[in-house]
Amino acid sequence: MRALVIKTSSMGDVIHTLPALTDASEAIDGIRFDWVVEEGFSEIPAWHPAVDRVIPVAIRRWRKHPLSTWRNGEWRKFRETVDQTNYDIVIDAQGLLKSGWLTRYTHGSVHGLDKNSAREPMAARFYDTPHAVAKNQHAVERVRQLFAQSLGYEMPGHKGHFHLDSDYFIDIQGIRPIQQYMVFLHGTTWETKHWPETYWCDLARHVTQSGYAVCLPWGNENERLRAERIATAVDGVRVLPQLNLRDIASVIAGASAVVAVDTGLGHLTAALEVPAVSLYGPTSPDLVGAYGENQVHLTLDQCPPCQAQNVEPPIFAPMTADIVWQQLKPIIRTPGKSATGKRLKGTTHESTGTR
Numbered sequence: 001m002r003a004l005v006i007k008t009s010s011m012g013d014v015i016h017t018l019p020a021l022t023d024a025s026e027a028i029d030g031i032r033f034d035w036v037v038e039e040g041f042s043e044i045p046a047w048h049p050a051v052d053r054v055i056p057v058a059i060r061r062w063r064k065h066p067l068s069t070w071r072n073g074e075w076r077k078f079r080e081t082v083d084q085t086n087y088d089i090v091i092d093a094q095g096l097l098k099s100g101w102l103t104r105y106t107h108g109s110v111h112g113l114d115k116n117s118a119r120e121p122m123a124a125r126f127y128d129t130p131h132a133v134a135k136n137q138h139a140v141e142r143v144r145q146l147f148a149q150s151l152g153y154e155m156p157g158h159k160g161h162f163h164l165d166s167d168y169f170i171d172i173q174g175i176r177p178i179q180q181y182m183v184f185l186h187g188t189t190w191e192t193k194h195w196p197e198t199y200w201c202d203l204a205r206h207v208t209q210s211g212y213a214v215c216l217p218w219g220n221e222n223e224r225l226r227a228e229r230i231a232t233a234v235d236g237v238r239v240l241p242q243l244n245l246r247d248i249a250s251v252i253a254g255a256s257a258v259v260a261v262d263t264g265l266g267h268l269t270a271a272l273e274v275p276a277v278s279l280y281g282p283t284s285p286d287l288v289g290a291y292g293e294n295q296v297h298l299t300l301d302q303c304p305p306c307q308a309q310n311v312e313p314p315i316f317a318p319m320t321a322d323i324v325w326q327q328l329k330p331i332i333r334t335p336g337k338s339a340t341g342k343r344l345k346g347t348t349h350e351s352t353g354t355r
Helices: 011-027 059-064 066-072 074-083 097-105 121-126 139-151 197-209 221-233 245-253 264-271 321-331
Strands: 002-006 032-038 051-057 086-092 107-113 129-131 181-185 213-216 237-239 257-261 276-280 295-299
Touching: 002 011, 002 097, 011 032, 011 139, 011 264, 051 074, 059 066, 066 074, 074 097, 086 097, 086 139, 097 107, 097 121, 107 121, 107 139, 129 139, 181 197, 181 264, 197 213, 197 221, 197 321, 213 221, 221 237, 245 264, 257 264, 257 321, 264 276, 276 321, 295 321
Parallel strands: 002 032, 002 086, 032 051, 086 107, 107 129, 181 213, 181 257, 213 237, 257 276, 276 295
Antiparallel strands: none
């Protein structure tokens, strides 16, 4: 059976779709998937062993530059790519008008969320078979239920599994420290989601005094400068070079534990089955929090009130480094313990044509 998945963005949404592929693979012998995804996240689907072909799109960029997109042939290439295969089923797991529109160029019975379940109800008009999936549940469970209904198997009773192999993310560039280490994922797009820098320094002291190194990845200049300030303040903290997504995954996969703000890399940590404490201030983890084993969600209502401190953003003042450290200590992975799964082989990536 050949299926096409349309789930273009964001990083967390793409990662949340992976357990549904695991369910389908266990329920239907021989099912294989192709996947349409935004170019910036096109590595992620290929990490699941049920995915054969990744078809990148660039809707965000195409919208900004429609004329150049038309002239350079990128849109035409996408249409020609999806036109090559007659799929047994097409599943729009996004539930947006942009993803529904992409289904118009595919060949196969199109399934998706019905008008009462989709984030954008008008998207349901593009589907041959819309399905009702309750909204008030975690995003991973919603996608798992959509796949079960679309493909006609019984929804598994157990927690979903991402089925990624941490051994696949090898230390290509020698970027992992020799000693045991933890990763702090300190960067996020919302200013109000940032945990105070002074708290990162305090937590780094707890971690390094316990014999672990601390690794700080970064994705832009502001994040690099923050990482350097933390490393200057605390011995044993290492600022990593700028890395691509796979190399960041390699660092995370080898970590004893991770502390993350509400960010896509936190979801990647959960998919790699690395223990983590995720810090939530203005957002709630109930529907889209990091999903998996040993994933601790720390919210402000779990923290005792404290006197106002000179920290930015002030919303995080009660969530001190001492509180985070107490949540982190019990889940730290012992040396040699790693996630299990199958090594990924033979995936075709449309943007490179390599296997």
